[in-house]
Amino acid sequence: MVIQENILRSLGAATNTYLSSDFIFVERDTPRYYYQIIEGEVKLNSYNEEGKESIHTILSYGQAIGEMMLFIDNVYPMNAVALTKCKVLKLSKTVFLTFLKQHPEICFTINKNLSQDLYFRLLMMQNISSQNPAAKLRALMDYLKSFEEVQDKYSFLIPLTRKQMAGMTGVCVETAIRTIKSMERDKIVKIKDRKILY
DNA sequence: TCATTAAAGTTAT
DNA sequence: ATAACTTTAATGA
Numbered sequence: 001m002v003i004q005e006n007i008l009r010s011l012g013a014a015t016n017t018y019l020s021s022d023f024i025f026v027e028r029d030t031p032r033y034y035y036q037i038i039e040g041e042v043k044l045n046s047y048n049e050e051g052k053e054s055i056h057t058i059l060s061y062g063q064a065i066g067e068m069m070l071f072i073d074n075v076y077p078m079n080a081v082a083l084t085k086c087k088v089l090k091l092s093k094t095v096f097l098t099f100l101k102q103h104p105e106i107c108f109t110i111n112k113n114l115s116q117d118l119y120f121r122l123l124m125m126q127n128i129s130s131q132n133p134a135a136k137l138r139a140l141m142d143y144l145k146s147f148e149e150v151q152d153k154y155s156f157l158i159p160l161t162r163k164q165m166a167g168m169t170g171v172c173v174e175t176a177i178r179t180i181k182s183m184e185r186d187k188i189v190k191i192k193d194r195k196i197l198y
Numbered sequence: 199t200c201a202t203t204a205a206a207g208t209t210a211t
Numbered sequence: 212a213t214a215a216c217t218t219t220a221a222t223g224a
Binding site: 020131133171172174175178194 | 199200201202208209211
């Protein structure tokens with residue numbers, strides 16, 4: 001968790017409830033709040049000229065939503081959409097920033113999270129330009145698995161649908177499916193009841 | 199080789 | 212039931 005729930009509450013954060021597919025904010029909104037998930041999953045996405053969805057990340061319990069936008073003066077370049085029913089703490093940007101100035105240790109945590117995100121983006125960027133679907137999907141799976149304690153082969157159940165994986169790597173669903181199958185043949189992943197084990 | 203289109207099967211709501 | 216997701220196959224860049 002980024003910031004302790006009771007701390008956010010004591011600063012006056014409100015709890016907001018969203019239903020699946022509700023927008024928490026949309027592209028071109030002005031960032032005015034710090035958001036932190038208490039329950040449910042949220043995706044950050046945007047659409048290219050042809051209308052194809054690109055999923056930037058999927059966030060869940062304890063994670064902040066688009067907090068990078070609170071430190072710069074720009075409108076959101078992406079949407080935040082609830083994937084499930086969600087509860088989100090919402091704290092005014094000004095209160096949040098003032099609080100951070102007084103609490104370097106929490107500032108440090110925010111830094112760590114932003115860095116983690118940048119790191120992932122760099123890894124994905126390298127592999128996305130590599131043009132090889134298998135490399136892209138593997139970069140994604142490596143990233144997701146990196147947060148697990150157990151690092152055994154096939155111990156990690158990918159918590160994404162194939163469609164989501166495709167959306168995050170920029171390949172089409174069909175290619176994601178075929179690539180994952182060939183990875184199964186190559187013993188890179190195992191598939192059990194359609195679930196991908198890596 | 200991969201995206202796209204279409205069609206059909208499967209799962210989740 | 213109906214929508215959302217998965218899979219296969221054909222075609223074209």
